[in-house]
Amino acid sequence: MGGKPAGVGRLLSPRGHRRAYPFVLAAAPITAGRPWGALLLLWPAVHPERPSRRERRNISSTCDRLARLITEHTRTHRYVPPAAPRVLPDATLRPGASPQGLAAADFAARLPEGGLALDLQGRLTYVSPRAAELLGRGEQELVGTLPWQSLPWLDDPLYEDRYRAAVISRQPVAFAAVRPPDTHLHFRLYPDASGISVLVTPQEDSRNGEPPPARESRPRPPRVGRLYQLMHLATALTEAATVRDVVDLVADQIVPAFDAQGLVLYLVEAERLRVAGHRGYRPGALARLDGAPLNSTFTPAAQATTMGVPFFLGSPEDIEQLYPGMARLTGQQAWAVLPLTTHHERVGCCVVAFERPHPFSADERAVLTSLAGLIAQALERARLYDAQYDLAHGLQEALLPRGLAELPGLETAACYLPATRGMDIGGDFYDLIRLSPTSAAAVIGDVQGHNVAAAALMGQIRTAIRAHASVTANPADILARTNRLLLELDSDLIASCMCVQLDLDRHQALLASAGHLPPLLARPGERAQVLEVHPGPLLGVTSGADYPADAVEFPAGTLLALYTDGLVEAPGDDLDQALMAHARQLDRDPRPCGAQLGGLVDDLLRTVPPTGPRTDDIAVLLLHSVG
Structure with a gap:
């Protein structure tokens, strides 16, 4: 082995350590004359802290086999670290439905509580008729989806955190949520090695007939999910090096987070707006908008960039009133037009587009405006990086x-x-x-x-x-x-x-x-x-x-x-x-x-x-x- 794995003597336990969830961790080095990496194994907290003799042998033999395979590969191939971790395809953990399985589905359908089944990736694999009724969606609409995507009111890191806690700790978890407008539901999660079973009940039922607590009359703060998105994007943008990286990252994060269908990033170049990248637009739809002068009144991007004020156009009527023909040209019916500025310098403009009318709530406007500042700073850094790269690359080509x-x-x-x-x-x-x-x-x-x-x-x-x-x-x-x-x-x-x-x-x-x-x-x-x-x-x-x-x-x-x-x-x-x-x-x-x-x-x-x-x-x- 070339080194003693942490799991050979005693597994690392959460006891005595600050961890978000209880678990047991084993770590073993992968070495063969030189260090290649490490093998990490994660168990629920119910696993014994000391590994069995069989587990120690399996860990050691697996590390030896991995080290031999990697060493043999590098003898004939040039090793290049991957840009992103390799994720293995989902495995089928249990056989398909049998007649007994159909009987179990009938049994669940007769229960007064709703029943859900989720795999370890969080996708719904089974929805009972009572659960579909309580959730307000059809069974076929829910199966195969992630709950926080198919049920927007569950799109909150607070609920996702409960799911992760159940998966990692393998301990039952419960939480309450409100299905709009005022249906209070109680969720109980029961995990094992193959997935999670969920019981869904109206909250008044789970409280033995006691009515749900009265809703507070004070204003509701911005959604935790939006603030989480702001923090996540801010962290990710620190690793974006080039303008292309920023465009891809912003499109990947913002478009799904706000249920948008398109995005355009413009950069200011020689008092004109140049399209740096886009997502969700038809080919050629932006040709007439690329290179528009900043003093143009034809496009909202130019006006927002010049004025430094964001525009939120929530319907085709709003767009048509200010910019006739623009909705037909782009095929979009709602826009959030966000100027990108840093230290009073105009960097560009970000346009988030929707194919349907989209009234922007106050918290959406606040979060999108904050995101614009982060994107502007990232783009400014990326433009400087690209300029340095072009200069260095041109110098090298000129010297060789x-x-x-x-x-x-x-x-x-x-x-x-x-x-x-x-x-x-x-x-x-x-x-x-x-x-x-x-x-x-x-x-x-x-x-x-x-x-x-x-x-x-x-x-x-x-x-x-x-x-x-x-x-x-x-x-x-x-x-x-x-x-x-x-x-x-x-x-x-x-x-x-x-x-x-x-x-x-x-x-x-x-x-x-x-x-x-x-x-x-x-x-x-x-x-x-x-x-x-x-x-x-x-x-x-x-x-x-x-x-x-x-x-x-x-x-x-x-x-x-x-x-x-x-x-x-x-x-x-x-x-x-x-x-x-x-x-x-x-x-x-x-x-x-x-x-x-x-x-x-x-x-x-x-x-x-x-x-x-x-x-x-x-x-x-x-x-x-x-x-």
Whole structure:
């Protein structure tokens, strides 16, 4: 196992700990030479605190099996953490209805109390006729739905919380609710491992004939469900990075929460409203509204954004009176038009649309207005993030070569993968410089750091190497001149570099290294090997540095792989073993030709997949002699 699971000695119990519901938890590590994760098992509080011998064996064997499966998978596939947890499909816990089951349904139908059955996902699987009568909906309308969706008056986190308490604790739970306008109902939940049975009775019956308490005359506060939605969206918006993320999150949260059918998010760009995203509108319905000027009186979005005041139009008559023809154009009959502003700056507008008339209550208006402020702040952050990303991505593309020089008899392929999450920028670089019709200088390097400063210095080094290559073809001289220039720039950063002169006429390669990792070489009929190159000091460390040059044969059919350390170095991994693994990958792949060289780059990237997020940039340059 590589570690003792928490469940082997004693299960974690809620006793002595503050928990919302009583339960027992077992936690066990999934390890096989390296930590992969953990297995968590949840039991109701009635489970013994000490695991049985059989449970301990099952937990240990399951963790071992999971660790082996994960380890075996990562040997052949590059591990990429999923963007969201995988949710397994619902399992059938009990067989279908039998004649005895029909008899049980008849039995429930004769009872004076209403009966419901829910699965562990909260869906209604059975509704007795008496329960349907008490709930005010038909049986077929309710079966297969979530109660808090099919019965709007149960759409309150207070009632959902009771359901969760029953599922987790496996203890009976009761609560009271009012079915509009004034039917008081009492719900009793009885859970087990397969679901929940619910008894529904009129509250006066459950109180032995005592009338329900009188309703308070003071104003009712805003619904708890709306406030819960406000808090939930505020939490989720903190994780939205891009404008696209914000649009999707707002649409996923607001549209179902307010029983709306559509949503449009506009952004202010050059005194115009541009559609950033929408949900629930017909294709082309927003074409005439996209790009409307802010001073336009044709659209409520432009007016609300200019004035900074929300509009609530609850019927087609309200819309037609202020904006003739707009309801027909969009196919919507009610709107909540919410200006998005931050610190008196206009960000955009959010329009929540309804296909039927929708009178907006006071609490809906208050919550929607509050949500507009949260959305505006999230959009402002997302726009800044997108602008930084575009700037960084454009800088990286400008600094790296748009394409590699073409020489007869030489095939090439290259790739660059940044380590900085979300920025796509770093200090690794590569280039291929044509020296003559039959010779070229190939270079690959790594500037210290993964930020804009590293990328800027990388661009200066690459430009310097190109300039020096036009004066001398000797890779040792190129590195020495570049080193002097870097010292003159007085930069705090250093860089490694490998420079190779290819002479296709003589079938020879001359290599010089400034503290860079050795390349991989695969000749025809020979096993791939790590090429020994005598390294000189890193660029930018010392003046007067010498860089020895090593000559190797480069006959037709030879493949030379240049790379940066991000390809082979990772915390906890052995460098020599990683280098040999990539050399073996060159042997496994048939000698590439044409477009297949790009596939070999992908194979090298998958050879030693990282066990976690990538921490360093990767640059790869493949050179294949074919003539």
